[in-house]
Amino acid sequence: xxxxxxxxxxxxxxxxxxxxxxxxxxxxxxxxxxxxxxxxxxxxxxxxxxxxxxxxxxxxxxxxxxxxxxxxxxxxxxxxxxxxxxxxxxxxxxxxxxxxxxxxxxxxxxxxxxxxxxxxxxxxxxxxxxxxxxxxxxxxxxxxxxxxxxxxxxxxxxxxxxxxxxxxxxxxxxxxxxxxxxxxxxxxxxxxxxxxxxxxxxxxxxxxxx
Amino acid sequence: xxxxxxxxxxxxxxxxxxxxxxxxxxxxxxxxxxxxxxxxxxxxxxxxxxxxxxxxxxxxxxxxxxxxxxxxxxxxxxxxxxxxxxxxxxxxxxxxxxxxxxxxxxxxxxxxxxxxxxxxxxxxxxxxxxxxxxxxxxxxxxxxxxxxxxxxxxxxxxxxxxxxxxxxxxxxxxxxxxxxxxxxxxxxxxxxxxxxxxxxxxxxxxxxxxxxxxxxxxxxxxxxxxxxxxxxxxxxxxxxxxxxxxxxxxxxxxxxxxxxxxxxxxxxxxxxxxxxxxxxxxxxxxxxxxxxxxxxxxxxxxxxxxxxxxxxxxxxxxxxxxxxxxxxxxxxxxxxxxxxxxxxxxxxxxxxxxxxxxxxxxxxxxxxxxxxxxxxxxxxxxxxxxxxxx
Numbered sequence: 001x002x003x004x005x006x007x008x009x010x011x012x013x014x015x016x017x018x019x020x021x022x023x024x025x026x027x028x029x030x031x032x033x034x035x036x037x038x039x040x041x042x043x044x045x046x047x048x049x050x051x052x053x054x055x056x057x058x059x060x061x062x063x064x065x066x067x068x069x070x071x072x073x074x075x076x077x078x079x080x081x082x083x084x085x086x087x088x089x090x091x092x093x094x095x096x097x098x099x100x101x102x103x104x105x106x107x108x109x110x111x112x113x114x115x116x117x118x119x120x121x122x123x124x125x126x127x128x129x130x131x132x133x134x135x136x137x138x139x140x141x142x143x144x145x146x147x148x149x150x151x152x153x154x155x156x157x158x159x160x161x162x163x164x165x166x167x168x169x170x171x172x173x174x175x176x177x178x179x180x181x182x183x184x185x186x187x188x189x190x191x192x193x194x195x196x197x198x199x200x201x202x203x204x205x206x207x208x209x210x
Numbered sequence: 211x212x213x214x215x216x217x218x219x220x221x222x223x224x225x226x227x228x229x230x231x232x233x234x235x236x237x238x239x240x241x242x243x244x245x246x247x248x249x250x251x252x253x254x255x256x257x258x259x260x261x262x263x264x265x266x267x268x269x270x271x272x273x274x275x276x277x278x279x280x281x282x283x284x285x286x287x288x289x290x291x292x293x294x295x296x297x298x299x300x301x302x303x304x305x306x307x308x309x310x311x312x313x314x315x316x317x318x319x320x321x322x323x324x325x326x327x328x329x330x331x332x333x334x335x336x337x338x339x340x341x342x343x344x345x346x347x348x349x350x351x352x353x354x355x356x357x358x359x360x361x362x363x364x365x366x367x368x369x370x371x372x373x374x375x376x377x378x379x380x381x382x383x384x385x386x387x388x389x390x391x392x393x394x395x396x397x398x399x400x401x402x403x404x405x406x407x408x409x410x411x412x413x414x415x416x417x418x419x420x421x422x423x424x425x426x427x428x429x430x431x432x433x434x435x436x437x438x439x440x441x442x443x444x445x446x447x448x449x450x451x452x453x454x455x456x457x458x459x460x461x462x463x464x465x466x467x468x469x470x471x472x473x474x475x476x477x478x479x480x481x482x483x484x485x486x487x488x489x490x491x492x493x494x495x496x497x498x499x500x501x502x503x504x505x506x507x508x509x510x511x512x513x514x515x516x517x518x519x520x521x522x523x524x525x526x527x528x529x530x531x532x533x534x535x536x537x538x539x540x541x542x543x544x545x546x547x548x549x550x551x552x553x554x555x556x557x558x559x560x561x562x563x564x565x566x567x568x569x570x571x572x573x574x575x576x577x578x579x580x581x582x583x584x585x586x587x588x589x590x591x592x593x594x595x596x597x598x599x600x
Contacts, residue, residue, distance in 0.1 A: 064328065124336075
């Protein structure tokens with residue numbers, strides 16, 4: 001089955017949760033995995049909604065509506081994601097300070113949870129000081145940071161710098177829409193900071209313990 | 211922040227401003243006559259007023275605006291709510307002016323409020339999402355706990371059924387042969403002088419049969435008890451199928467002859483199998499004993515060995531009384547008390563088949579049954595063959 005991205009996007013922009021949910025369920029029934037659905041159905045639709053907003057074709061309210069529907073859909077998928085065979089591995093997933101787009105990081109958290117990781121999701125706009133405090137308390141194996149707006153790249157840089165000073169040994173992974181048009185030099189600046197271009201590469205890395 | 215004098219800078223844009231006001235999607239503007247006539251409304255105001263402009267002005271109402279007391283042209287400033295008491299309402303921030311017996315309403319959305327409420331709704335939505343996820347998580351944990359409880363409950367039921375079966379066998383099936391043994395041996399002990407040698411021989415044979423029956427039952431019972439306690443583990447060795455099958459035949463030959471049943475061996479596979487010798491012996495002995503028990507005098511019991519892909523099949527077929535579907539569904543279940551007397555009134559506990567099934571499972575195989583009432587029954591035991599034979 002081919003995925004009808006346009007029909008899905010239209011459903012999101014019109015706030016038609018039922019139609020969007022039906023499309024998602026159909027794709028899932030057809031045998032697409034959770035990561036496939038995130039990567040091939042949800043991500044393109046959200047990126048396209050972002051383009052429509054950037055080009056003034058839709059209002060921020062419509063973009064928020066689409067995001068709200070997607071978050072509800074991710075909750076629908078959560079039942080299939082939950083793993084009761086929890087591993088000892090821990091991950092903290094967060095957005096950069098001042099970054100309000102949390103769906104990407106939610107999907108990253110879900111991919112970890114799907115693989116049985118003990119996942120703490122902090123969501124949008126997490127102040128760096130609170131994030132550091134939380135990491136010290138939780139002692140995760142990995143910190144995953146998501147960035148949607150490329151304008152916030154400097155904030156991510158600042159955030160990693162602050163985290164590294166306090167927690168020099170923690171593995172950091174980064175990703176998100178912001179890296180579609182650059183930001184790769186940021187990875188070279190720090191040791192043990194890895195960039196994941198998509199959820200598929202993240203998932204295979206988790207599976208292979210890389 | 212407002213900068214500049216609007217009258218100075220906007221006067222030269224009157225035409226453009228009027229055009230924009232008329233086509234604007236967020237600024238709502240309407241002019242009414244005080245005697246309840248809508249003179250003008252731009253598109254968004256039309257959307258708010260719908261087809262009943264005076265009814266749609268919910269708060270303040272049109273009449274309240276017309277009768278409002280004011281020293282200047284401006285008679286109202288604040289939120290105007292459109293709609294009816296029975297519909298979803300919308301408010302705009304507006305000013306209302308009254309001049310020359312006409313009413314002008316100019317307003318639009320309160321951007322600050324919109325932004326604040328939008329942010330609050332986004333946060334609220336996230337809270338609801340987090341709560342929903344928490345609930346899903348708790349639901350999955352509960353479902354899992356419930357499944358575990360069901361599993362434990364099923365195991366408990368099985369333990370209770372096992373215990374009941376154990377006591378039932380001891381109370382009835384094991385007691386019966388001893389009644390025969392005790393009764394006849396007592397009779398012989400007290401009155402052997404009054405019996406002919408033929409009678410003594412018959413009684414001695416009956417005692418022997420009873421003892422044999424009790425011994426075999428006891429043997430099954432002890433093996434089964436060891437399985438239940440997890441003490442009986444299969445000891446896999448390489449055995450020759452033909453030798454083992456012949457051993458079973460030797461053991462049961464007399465039983466077949468006594469009922470004049472044709473016991474036939476059809477060895478289509480004669481190679482080796484890696485399995486537990488004692489367990490396989492018990493399985494085949496129980497199945498053939500069972501077949502002999504339910505086959506009439508003059509009938510046939512056939513044991514066939516076959517190779518089927520990566521497994522060996524032991525097929526025990528008879529021309530006996532057969533079983534209904536209902537009986538077939540119960541014969542391997544510990545919690546059922548389905549026991550039937552044989553064609554020569556032989557008794558049994560049903561333990562042999564249950565034990566056979568447990569042994570087959572321990573050997574990594576499976577057992578099936580196929581039966582037609584009054585035609586006969588076929589039991590098939592499938593056991594895996596070692597890779598070098600496959």
